[in-house]
Amino acid sequence: MINFHVEDIDFRLQQKLKIKNWLKRIIEEEGFKAGDINYIFCSDDYLLKINIEYLDHDFLTDIITFDNSEEEERIEGDIFISIDRVKDNATAFQASFEHELKRVLAHGVLHLCGYMDKTDEEEKLMRAKENQYLQLFQ
Template sequence: MLTIDIIDEQDHKLTDQQLQLLHTCLQAAAEAEAVSGEVVVTLVDNQRMRELNLQYRGIDRPTDVLSFAMNETGEGELEIRMDEEALDDLPNMLGDIVISVPQALAQAEEYGHSLERELGFLAVHGFLHLLGYDHQTAAEEAEMFSRQEQILQSVGLTR
């Protein structure tokens, strides 16, 4: 089971149906990947997304989605050792997904599909990044985008 918290920090509030769609897409992704845990989705405007993109990626422009995985261990990070019983009591915090709703609106129009399709795509894309999927190489991109399409099709979000 996936626990999903959605925080809407922007002016273009999504409908209850659109928010439910985000839940549905993320639950489908979690089931497809056989993972459980917690995810926080934050909906922001382009200005906030630009700030985050600059702060975390050094790119001074808004982007559509950012993911911040909590279960990654990179070089130089502090490793905290706990006994297995204590770890079992902690929730599996997968991470945070940040989506720019204005960017999603613009991309939906550009690609000629619904806002719902774009939001679903961005949510699943961000979720897969939390699990370690990437698209730096052609092979990685093919794997990640194929997985995204399978998940989106399973919830009825086709192009």
């Protein structure tokens, strides 16, 4: 089950059901089943505290994904998304907020499916997957 939560900000996700179905489709196309997946929308400050406390990283980021999966074919996790970062990145990449938010939503679930983005090669594959699945959201 995919759930959406909000912490410390005023934010309302539009098209929840359509987004849930799209995320489930991504998961299924990657060969997995969706377990409990929680998206938590928050501020830069909230996500920075998590980044410092759990990852020992003292910098802003748009997303942090915690993989809670216990079965090979079922993915579960908590995905924290900074709405502040998504807004800034949308401006920087000359994209709409909605487009950038969808990219980050897909990015989080792709991490749970096993995709990484630490190396240039991994990042290139991650971007290709994001673009592939953004095309499915119609």
